[in-house]
Amino acid sequence: MSRSVTSTDVARLAGVSQSAVSRAFTPTAPVSAEMRRKVFEAARKLGYRPNAIARTLITRRSRIIGVVISSLENQFYPVVLEGLSKQLRRHGYHLLLFCAETQETDELLAEILQYQVDGIVMASSTMSSGVARSCAEAGIPVVLFNRTAHPGPSSSVTADNAGGGREVAHLLCAAGHQRIAFIAGLEDTSTSREREQGFLAGLAEHGRSCFGRAVGNYDHDEAARAALALFSRTPRPDAIFVANDHMAIAVMDTLRLQLGLRVPANVSVVGFDDVPQAAWASYQLTTVRQPTERMIDVTVELLIRQIDSEQAPREDIVLPAELVLRSTARLPPSPLIGQRDTGGMRG
């Protein structure tokens, strides 16, 4: 292991003290221009870079954020992860990734804490909220991303899941659908619960109730099976709201290719998230768009604010979600709120 160059090496070459080198690399420290010049020149010659680990030890700031994610299978999360990485980097932070496998949350928690992360983004829907609590108790700010857990010590950033679900109900009712069904995600996630609850409330506003319900657990294959079960009864649903796009795509494949139904002629399908695949020509999925960019920005801001000040209060930020009308849901006869998505191609 080649010993790397340290501030002492630079100090020696520049003919100054080690403290001076350190100060030269601290933007706010008092250093003369001449001193900084000498130090930077020596540093450049030696290829010196401050050791972030040593700095962490003394400042108690690692500038590392732990990000916990459950699965990257649902394309929503890769998009989030990439956004988080770039946004954190812009603020001088880096991202330590934890892919949570279930059943070992305690061990995972311990590992996160050992690395002295400055904050945590919990984007795992399956992770017990107890972990968030433990971190918060250890004095580490936590922001829940795309999930809530009140009461609790952590802030959260979500889209308006209930509002989105409600809009879907309005759309489907306005389009004249008579038998409107729902496929849930994981039952113990706030996203699935809120979307369903808003959806049911929306149906109720039209004096309607849910025609059928199945559970897809946010899994591709389980969603396909759920659709099969739901559509094997007579009469079958004439519209279905699926708790996320990842499942909605599986549902569409099942309806069209396995059951021979036409979408939306025979059945309307609506998803949630607006993942990249939803816009693919084969799907052109009508869905509720999560404001992913803004959610990421707000998450990073919230986290940094809490890192910088212990007094920063916990907050639950709910951002508006927007209905994106593509081609898988019948449109109401009269114009409706929400704009038609004109991008993409259709045969």
Added chain:
Amino acid sequence: MSRSVTSTDVARLAGVSQSAVSRAFTPTAPVSAEMRRKVFEAARKLGYRPNAIARTLITRRSRIIGVVISSLENQFYPVVLEGLSKQLRRHGYHLLLFCAETQETDELLAEILQYQVDGIVMASSTMSSGVARSCAEAGIPVVLFNRTAHPGPSSSVTADNAGGGREVAHLLCAAGHQRIAFIAGLEDTSTSREREQGFLAGLAEHGRSCFGRAVGNYDHDEAARAALALFSRTPRPDAIFVANDHMAIAVMDTLRLQLGLRVPANVSVVGFDDVPQAAWASYQLTTVRQPTERMIDVTVELLIRQIDSEQAPREDIVLPAELVLRSTARLPPSPLIGQRDTGGMRG
């Protein structure tokens, strides 16, 4: 910021020296059973966990691996990332994620080095190989994942891209296709070049050459445009090999929905990677499967071997890639090597 509990706190409570606490948490250190018991009990009471950052400073081992990725849009990479995270974790390492935006490789490199990572996995196809070189010069082992760069100081792990391309050529020729075209990825990536070169070699073995060529740059929309350009000429191709699945899916959408062609009746389509979407019922894409799991295992092994021993030689590991016959390529009249994929459903 709540001061966290240190080994000194534990030592005080247990009535032993600080060194003893440290040794108790070092599996190989000489400690009596009684001592370890006392220490662990005190540690448990206080909720003590060794500070990984302090440990890094003294051992010069961070147990952090930097993973550089360019884009998570192509679903191949989320799968890889999740696999890497889990496999590294199994070996006691953690993953610091860098999403490389182009044009700032030097800055990125500096950041990676500051964090004293023990090793680097470069899974970014766009990242200049100069970065890999710089890291290697800094004494940090680098393994290139799904790309090669010889001559160079870094090991690499890839699928047999050329062999895969060659098999595709054989399949399409054997099926009797007359006008076989190719859509390239990014021109300066080893994956695209090797797949194309193997493909051309395979065609040549049948006395054939490539009927047409366009560039999709591994991008969904660009691939769609490339397909459009390639199929606007008369006569049009009757088969197309696309350098990866991510693009092949865009190509299929364009052929079927925009040009009204039937796959494989009018045109065969073959991809590369075998991403999850390739198996979706809407696509059922015939493709070349990368042995992702094995590639990940080998990458982690190679990296750890190089971390543990400076003498470990650089290696270029090439793993076999397997043709997966689904429904988008016409089959040859006589049985062919490679097995039919029977999973999934088809309408």
Added chain:
DNA sequence: CTGAAAGCGCTTACAG
């Protein structure tokens, strides 16, 4: 086996 001490590479009061 156990403890006292040095030292990893930094930052930051504290004097000057």
Added chain:
DNA sequence: CTGAAAGCGCTTACAG
């Protein structure tokens, strides 16, 4: 503004 010194929380020879 600059330097000498303390200290962040560990690991690991070195004595005993």
